[in-house]
Amino acid sequence: MKKQVIAYLHTHWDREWYREYEVFRLRLVRVFDNVLELLKKGKIPCFYFDGQVAALLDYLELRPQKEKLVRKLIKDKKLFIGPFYCLVDEFLTDKICFRKNLEIGLKIAKDFGCEDFVGYLADTFGHSKNVPIVLKEFGINKAMVWRGVGDLPSEFIFNGVNTVNLIRGYFMDIFSANISIEEKAGWLQRDLDLIAEKSSRYLLLPIGADHLGVECDIAEQIKQVNAILTDYELILGSPFDYFEKVKFKTKWNDELRDNSKTFILQGAYSARTKLKQMNVKCSYLLEQADKLQKKYGSEYDIVIEYAYKMLLQNQAHDSICGCSTDLVHQENMIRYEKILQIANTIIEELRLKYNFETPIVKSAKILEGYDVIKTEPGFENSLLYDTQKIPVTEDLKTIYTLKKKSKEKTDLRLELKDGRLFLGDIEITFTRRIDEGDTYNFGAVSTDYGEKAEIISIENYVIKTTFFDVKFYRTENLINFIIEWDNNLKNKLWQVNFILPQKISQTHSEDMNSLIKREFDPDYNMREHLPKKRGIEVKTNFAPMQRLVWAQGFGVVTKGLTEYEVFQNRLSVTLLRSVEIISNPQNPSRSTPAGPPLLTPEAQQLGQNVAEFSVGLFKKEKYSKVIEEVFPSYL
Numbered sequence: 001m002k003k004q005v006i007a008y009l010h011t012h013w014d015r016e017w018y019r020e021y022e023v024f025r026l027r028l029v030r031v032f033d034n035v036l037e038l039l040k041k042g043k044i045p046c047f048y049f050d051g052q053v054a055a056l057l058d059y060l061e062l063r064p065q066k067e068k069l070v071r072k073l074i075k076d077k078k079l080f081i082g083p084f085y086c087l088v089d090e091f092l093t094d095k096i097c098f099r100k101n102l103e104i105g106l107k108i109a110k111d112f113g114c115e116d117f118v119g120y121l122a123d124t125f126g127h128s129k130n131v132p133i134v135l136k137e138f139g140i141n142k143a144m145v146w147r148g149v150g151d152l153p154s155e156f157i158f159n160g161v162n163t164v165n166l167i168r169g170y171f172m173d174i175f176s177a178n179i180s181i182e183e184k185a186g187w188l189q190r191d192l193d194l195i196a197e198k199s200s201r202y203l204l205l206p207i208g209a210d211h212l213g214v215e216c217d218i219a220e221q222i223k224q225v226n227a228i229l230t231d232y233e234l235i236l237g238s239p240f241d242y243f244e245k246v247k248f249k250t251k252w253n254d255e256l257r258d259n260s261k262t263f264i265l266q267g268a269y270s271a272r273t274k275l276k277q278m279n280v281k282c283s284y285l286l287e288q289a290d291k292l293q294k295k296y297g298s299e300y301d302i303v304i305e306y307a308y309k310m311l312l313q314n315q316a317h318d319s320i321c322g323c324s325t326d327l328v329h330q331e332n333m334i335r336y337e338k339i340l341q342i343a344n345t346i347i348e349e350l351r352l353k354y355n356f357e358t359p360i361v362k363s364a365k366i367l368e369g370y371d372v373i374k375t376e377p378g379f380e381n382s383l384l385y386d387t388q389k390i391p392v393t394e395d396l397k398t399i400y401t402l403k404k405k406s407k408e409k410t411d412l413r414l415e416l417k418d419g420r421l422f423l424g425d426i427e428i429t430f431t432r433r434i435d436e437g438d439t440y441n442f443g444a445v446s447t448d449y450g451e452k453a454e455i456i457s458i459e460n461y462v463i464k465t466t467f468f469d470v471k472f473y474r475t476e477n478l479i480n481f482i483i484e485w486d487n488n489l490k491n492k493l494w495q496v497n498f499i500l501p502q503k504i505s506q507t508h509s510e511d512m513n514s515l516i517k518r519e520f521d522p523d524y525n526m527r528e529h530l531p532k533k534r535g536i537e538v539k540t541n542f543a544p545m546q547r548l549v550w551a552q553g554f555g556v557v558t559k560g561l562t563e564y565e566v567f568q569n570r571l572s573v574t575l576l577r578s579v580e581i582i583s584n585p586q587n588p589s590r591s592t593p594a595g596p597p598l599l600t601p602e603a604q605q606l607g608q609n610v611a612e613f614s615v616g617l618f619k620k621e622k623y624s625k626v627i628e629e630v631f632p633s634y635l
Contacts, residue, residue: 002233003201005192006242007222010048010208011035012123012170013055015086016328017210017318018582018596024211025058031213032059036069038214039078046078046238047214051120051144053108054086054313075113080238082109083117083140088315090121090128091269091544092276092562095512096287097315098131100308102138116240119143119161122170122206124317126264127256130512132159142243146170147265150258154199156250162243164204167195169262173209175221184221185228192232204242205234255516263537263594265323267441269544269563270493270577272322272329272603273611277560278336279320280547282311284631285343292350300346307342310335323439323582323595326602347635349385358635359404370402403633406475412616414472414479416458423479423615426554427499429453430467435493435577438584439603440594441537442493442577446527467494475629478557478614487576490604494575495565496613500552504566508620509545510627515620518543520566531591538589541566547627549573550620557630559612575611578604 011031015021038044049056060067073079085105088098109117119135119142121127126148135143143158146166154165168191174184195203207218215221222234257264270276286307293300314332318324351358364380366372378399379391414423421428433450437443453467463470468485481496503522508515526540542565548557549564549571556564556573563574580603583595614630 002229002231003196003203004245005203005205005232005234006237006239006245007205007207007234008048008238008242009044009046009214009218009236010050010170010206011212011214012208012210013050013052014210014318015054015058015313015316016331017324018598020325020327021331025062027211028055028059029062031211033063033066034213034216036066036073038216039073040069043216043219044214045236046080048120048238049079049081050087051082051118051122052084052087053082053105053112056081056112057108071113077116077238080116080240081112081114082106083119083138085309086312086316087121087124088312089268089317089320090124090131091126091511092279092320092546093315093512094283094546095130095134095514097283097308097311098134098512099137101312101315102134102140104305104308104312106138117142118239118243120239121145122166123147125266125268125321127158128511129159129253129255129516130514132161132163134512135161144239145256147262148256148258149262150256150260152198152252153250154195154204155246155248156252157248158256159253162248164239164242165198166204166206167198170206171209172206173212175207175215175218176209176212181221181224182228185225188225188234189229189231192229196231200246202242202245203232204239255511257543259537259539263440263590263592265321265440265537265594266540266542266544267437267577267589268317268321268323268439269542270442270574271439271579273560273574273576273605273609275314275320275322275329275332275336276562277610278333279311279314280560280562281634282314282336282339282343284634285347286311286339288635289343289346293346296350296354303342303346307339311339321439322603325582325598326600329602345385348381352382352385357404359632360635361402361404362399363402364397364399366400367402370404372400373403374401375399376401406473408474409476410474410478410616412474412479414458414463416455419455421455421458421463423498424617425501429497429499430465430470430575431495431497431572432467432489433493433495435491435579436584437587437589438579438581438594439600440583441587441590442540442542443579443584443587443589444527444530444538445588446530475614477618477626477629478616480614480630481612483575483611485609487578487606487609490578490580490606492576492578494577495572496575496611497570497572498554498556498615500554500569500571502552503569504551504571507543507549507551507564507566507571508623509543509549509564510547510623511544512546515548515550515623522566522568525567526589530588534591536591540589547631548623550623553617553619555616555618555620555623555626557614557616557627559630561611561613573613576605576609578606580604
């Protein structure tokens with residue numbers, strides 16, 4: 001008897017990637033016009049719209065006359081949308097944003113009449129163990145994943161959520177290929193055999209791909225293929241049909257970052273550092289603005305949601321990961337600037353109205369308890385935010401940007417010993433290596449072990465090195481570092497390294513506002529395992545973090561540096577990674593392209609760059625307190 005294959009029609013919709021947002025949106029109009037026509041005429045039974053509502057809203061903004069039809073198709077369970085507002089990366093976004101993503105997405109999806117939801121995460125670059133926890137908070141007990149899953153079966157329980165592993169991925173465009181039905185059947189037979197190895201008597205087959213429309217004769221093609229297939233029968237349906245038929249037994253409670261079967265493209269954690277820095281800053285400030293406005297009456301709710309939508313658009317995986325065109329990321333930076341304008345305005349309006357202190361203040365007077373960090377001509381905020389006044393030339397004054405004085409209680413000391421920089425018994429070094437990779441993967445060179453900065457001097461809170469000057473200051477529990485330099489080097493990986501007393505086999509790092517433990521083989525050297533055959537992405541000891549990594553009682557808090565590496569007793573944090581192509585076909589760390597080989601000169605990040613991080617010795621349980629020692633300086 002033939003095995004049943006539940007085949008669902010979909011398109012994976014990156015709002016922006018190798019084409020810019022508006023270019024892709026005009027393509028979306030053509031693709032979705034056709035989908036709606038096929039659904040209306042009954043030529044396809046249903047369509048799964050990629051687990052997000054943002055693409056539907058983008059479409060309806062240009063096709064408002066289609067809304068009535070869309071609502072009817074959703075009500076009739078022929079069109080499935082949500083639960084997310086946008087498909088965001090899971091490791092570079094915090095839990096507050098992930099919750100907002102579901103909160104906004106579900107509100108919109110339910111307003112359109114959708115009742116059935118799956119945590120659909122088909123293309124994110126690995127999966128956080130905290131995602132199922134958030135899904136359950138919103139009553140979602142199903143998920144679908146692909147990258148990072150390794151050898152798990154088609155059906156497993158991911159941290160309490162019934163989860164489908166898309167064995168061969170979501171990318172299935174065979175029905176659009178210009179080949180014969182016999183060739184399509186042969187290709188499907190081989191692919192389904194691989195899926196069957198991990199499946200029960202039922203198989204799940206996505207039919208669709210990135211930005212791909214549905215073939216008008218798809219039902220007829222499937223009928224013809226079924227007549228040829230000897231072991232399988234394709235039945236058009238939805239993912240929900242599959243969930244109803246299968247059993248979930250295998251349990252998995254850790255993150256999913258195994259790249260032995262699928263690429264997880266982990267160089268995206270460090271591509272275009274400025275995006276990550278702005279994302280962290282915007283996430284923090286928008287959260288604080290929301291907390292403050294709720295404290296004083298929630299008068300900015302609509303504005304906050306508007307800003308979160310922009311933030312979530314920037315957190316789509318090809319956006320925040322930095323693996324799109326230069327024009328895409330220029331638009332990302334504009335969105336970030338808008339978010340900062342909104343968050344800062346809300347905070348300042350509330351501060352003036354309710355008279356509370358913030359760590360950063362703009363004032364025409366130097367206030368007691370504050371240090372001057374900037375002086376410029378301007379207008380007092382009490383005038384700028386008064387709706388009954390407008391600034392005139394006579395109001396122009398010297399405006400001081402003031403920072404609240406910090407408490408210097410830490411007994412940590414930096415020392416220079418024989419040209420080496422130490423924090424206690426921990427040596428700190430700065431290195432850079434050749435990077436022959438792309439925005440998806442660091443391209444390691446087997447013969448390159450990097451160059452190390454010479455430490456010249458340390459005086460007046462400045463460490464002079466042959467790479468750059470490093471400013472530092474002390475606060476209650478930390479030593480805080482600021483590096484500003486003019487980068488004129490291409491294809492480099494810059495790191496700060498902390499040489500700990502013992503080999504590092506375990507770290508704790510922040511993931512969605514909680515600490516997760518990771519295990520490492522400290523002696524593993526990626527340069528000895530660079531792939532020689534097609535289809536392999538080298539395993540590395542690089543890992544993502546959000547704001548903190550901790551090992552052996554030593555912690556590093558960063559402001560938008562979101563990648564660390566372990567090797568022997570060295571804990572390294574990436575300061576900058578410079579490349580100039582989305583996907584390099586000759587990347588030594590990944591033997592197959594991961595996208596179009598488009599040049600992206602701005603990903604070299606030439607010119608002015610800033611890196612900020614803080615270090616200290618503390619128990620990992622106190623990480624929240626330590627983070628709050630650093631981040632209020634954004635306010």
